[in-house]
Amino acid sequence: MKRTYTVIGLGVFGSTIALELSRLGFDVIGIDLDPNLVNGFADRITQAVIADARDEKVLRDLGVHECDGVVVAIGEDIEANILATLIVKGMPKPKVWAKALNPNHHKILEKLGCDHIVHPEHEMGLRLARGMVYPEVMDYISFGDDQFTVEVRASERLAGQNIDALHLPENGLQCLLIKHLNQVMTPPPPQYVFKLDDKILLWGTLGNLRKITKYL
DSSP: OOOEEEEEOOSHHHHHHHHHHHHTTOEEEEEESOHHHHHHHTTTSSEEEEOOTTOHHHHHHTTGGGOSEEEEOOOSOHHHHHHHHHHHHTSSSOEEEEEOSSHHHHHHHHHTTOSEEEOHHHHHHHHHHHHHHOTTEEEEEEOSTTEEEEEEEOOTTTTTOBGGGGOOGGGTOEEEEEEETTEEESSOOTTOBOOTTOEEEEEEEHHHHHHTGGGO
């Protein structure tokens, strides 16, 4: 059965989520008070509605209570963000993601029992800064407790060498897979010779991952 999601707030953050969920094949209800924003997405998602998400009856009439997930992406009006989150958290079915604007707002969303709290500007700022310092890092995921998986690109320095050139064991790191073009190698062959632009997925602590940047 196809899952359905609601995105409340169709600014840059909310509209990006709504369009990507739609592209992935899910039904998406987009809600905003701004007619221009709503009209801009009317034919790009399942349903785009001009509505006040602070009104529980309106949300229930739209079927939000039957959705699998709700994203509260209101980014300027903290009161509206909190009230919308409070309402959808009172609906038993949807999981709720909410955008936090500051640490105090985060604490309030936690008290409301929000399932996932996001800080898109803060998180993107961290990614940009780390990408500037470590240009070979393509993406990363934090698993907590300082544990990360990091996707890196084989540079000209690494091309032509095998996995020993990364000095992984002595730095407490693991190579989970190597991708060359469309070929995924997991576990990676010990004597595989890296080609330029190969993708390499590494696992370890942030401190240990930093130690091997000089080999990338």
